[in-house]
Amino acid sequence: MDRNAKPQKRALTPRGAATKRRIVEAAASLIYARGVERVSLDDVMEASGASKSQLYHYFDNKDGLVREVIELQASRILQTNALHFERLDSFAALHAWREAMVAANRAWGGVGGCPLGSLANDLAAQSEQARRQLDQSFAAWGMVIEAGLSRMKEMGQLRSCVDARGMAVAVLAAIQGGILLSKTTRNSEPLELALDMALSHIERHAV
Amino acid sequence: MDRNAKPQKRALTPRGAATKRRIVEAAASLIYARGVERVSLDDVMEASGASKSQLYHYFDNKDGLVREVIELQASRILQTNALHFERLDSFAALHAWREAMVAANRAWGGVGGCPLGSLANDLAAQSEQARRQLDQSFAAWGMVIEAGLSRMKEMGQLRSCVDARGMAVAVLAAIQGGILLSKTTRNSEPLELALDMALSHIERHAV
DNA sequence: TTCAAAGTGGACTGTCCAGTCCATTTCTTA
DNA sequence: TAAGAAATGGACTGGACAGTCCACTTTGAA
Numbered sequence: 001m002d003r004n005a006k007p008q009k010r011a012l013t014p015r016g017a018a019t020k021r022r023i024v025e026a027a028a029s030l031i032y033a034r035g036v037e038r039v040s041l042d043d044v045m046e047a048s049g050a051s052k053s054q055l056y057h058y059f060d061n062k063d064g065l066v067r068e069v070i071e072l073q074a075s076r077i078l079q080t081n082a083l084h085f086e087r088l089d090s091f092a093a094l095h096a097w098r099e100a101m102v103a104a105n106r107a108w109g110g111v112g113g114c115p116l117g118s119l120a121n122d123l124a125a126q127s128e129q130a131r132r133q134l135d136q137s138f139a140a141w142g143m144v145i146e147a148g149l150s151r152m153k154e155m156g157q158l159r160s161c162v163d164a165r166g167m168a169v170a171v172l173a174a175i176q177g178g179i180l181l182s183k184t185t186r187n188s189e190p191l192e193l194a195l196d197m198a199l200s201h202i203e204r205h206a207v
Numbered sequence: 208m209d210r211n212a213k214p215q216k217r218a219l220t221p222r223g224a225a226t227k228r229r230i231v232e233a234a235a236s237l238i239y240a241r242g243v244e245r246v247s248l249d250d251v252m253e254a255s256g257a258s259k260s261q262l263y264h265y266f267d268n269k270d271g272l273v274r275e276v277i278e279l280q281a282s283r284i285l286q287t288n289a290l291h292f293e294r295l296d297s298f299a300a301l302h303a304w305r306e307a308m309v310a311a312n313r314a315w316g317g318v319g320g321c322p323l324g325s326l327a328n329d330l331a332a333q334s335e336q337a338r339r340q341l342d343q344s345f346a347a348w349g350m351v352i353e354a355g356l357s358r359m360k361e362m363g364q365l366r367s368c369v370d371a372r373g374m375a376v377a378v379l380a381a382i383q384g385g386i387l388l389s390k391t392t393r394n395s396e397p398l399e400l401a402l403d404m405a406l407s408h409i410e411r412h413a414v
Numbered sequence: 415t416t417c418a419a420a421g422t423g424g425a426c427t428g429t430c431c432a433g434t435c436c437a438t439t440t441c442t443t444a
Numbered sequence: 445t446a447a448g449a450a451a452t453g454g455a456c457t458g459g460a461c462a463g464t465c466c467a468c469t470t471t472g473a474a
Binding site for chain 2: 449450451452453454455
């Protein structure tokens with residue numbers, strides 16, 4: 001019952017919280033562009049304007065920083081997707097979401113891939129801790145999609161026998177695979193084809 | 208027209224070719240398990256029983272080795288998939304292929320992901336050379352699938368208006384996304400759901 | 415106003431790593 | 445069988461990196 005067994009979070013002042021956020025955001029950008037292994041703490045120091053001791057003041061080590069980067073990217077994706085799925089009420093809304101995904105992919109130049117997907121590929125086999133965290137992030141993302149599909153069921157737009165969860169997982173897979181291929185081919189077409197397959201899979205279960 | 212502008216391949220004796228193959232295979236295993244950045248040349252030396260000078264005798268540098276690893280993994284995947292698609296003649300055969308993919312994924316323990324997909328995620332944004340190589344590998348894979356679908360069109364099992372190429376790309380995306388999620392969740396279910404979506408997408412276009 | 419905690423600066427360490435270099439052994443062929 | 449080419453061994457270098465350490469500055473609450 002020793003409260004120090006795991007040192008509890010220290011109290012962060014507003015300045016400290018801002019610095020910490022600056023570091024995580026800088027690290028997230030760099031890692032998104034290059035991958036975990038190609039980003040050194042010196043890179044993060046330069047990009048965030050923080051010193052070495054600040055990094056170790058706010059994070060246990062590089063893994064600890066990466067943990068927070070995963071959290072940040074997951075929260076960003078959930079936020080964006082929740083906008084589309086929380087009020088999902090029609091197939092037209094689904095297509096609007098499709099367009100938004102493709103537009104976003106085009107805007108990145110299709111270069112970076114999915115922030116979560118890249119991290120999952122990088123870390124799932126390297127760190128059980130990271131794998132679990134990413135698994136939960138994907139699960140949360142899937143639940144956002146599932147909630148939208150369930151809503152369509154309730155509204156009588158999808159057949160009641162539809163497995164919303166399974167469908168959400170398949171849609172998520174289409175997103176991930178589509179983005180990966182688009183990143184490799186530098187063209188949004190694969191993502192579009194994958195999303196169209198996913199949408200037609202959903203529409204096939206329309207009432 | 209200087210023939211030395213790019214030093215042509217040196218003549219390899221059987222022993223040399225065997226050593227080179229041993230090195231590439233060892234590197235492929237390590238990179239598959241850990242990713243390019245987490246494999247050092249010393250690791251490859253140890254795993255292949257080769258010395259440093261051998262590595263630099265057979266490859267320009269680490270990038271050159273990675274290039275050959277990509278080639279090896281692509282050829283392995285093409286070979287496996289060609290078995291299923293070259294003679295693709297029915298929806299039953301398509302389902303058999305699905306089972307084979309899932310079984311393979313289970314056999315790896317769902318740990319490693321797709322050798323090409325992992326490399327693409329790792330390298331597409333880091334090296335234009337590697338990106339092109341991986342793009343071509345995916346294209347070749349897609350063409351194997353497309354050829355099978357075209358065959359089914361010719362046999363009158365798929366409607367003639369079907370876009371075999373687009374469908375092949377979508378199927379490939381489902382594979383990649385499914386494998387990535389399965390690797391993250393350590394469970395083959397996501398891959399199964401993604402493949403089922405892809406198959407039902409194809410079957411929806413049956414005559 | 416004071417002082418402890420929070421925050422910051424940056425030099426330093428030990429290790430790891432890609433790539434170089436040169437000496438030696440094994441093969442091939444003339 | 446001699447000589448040149450191919451193959452191999454392994455020490456060495458320069459730089460990059462995660463993580464440590466200690467001194468200094470700022471903040472905020474009593």
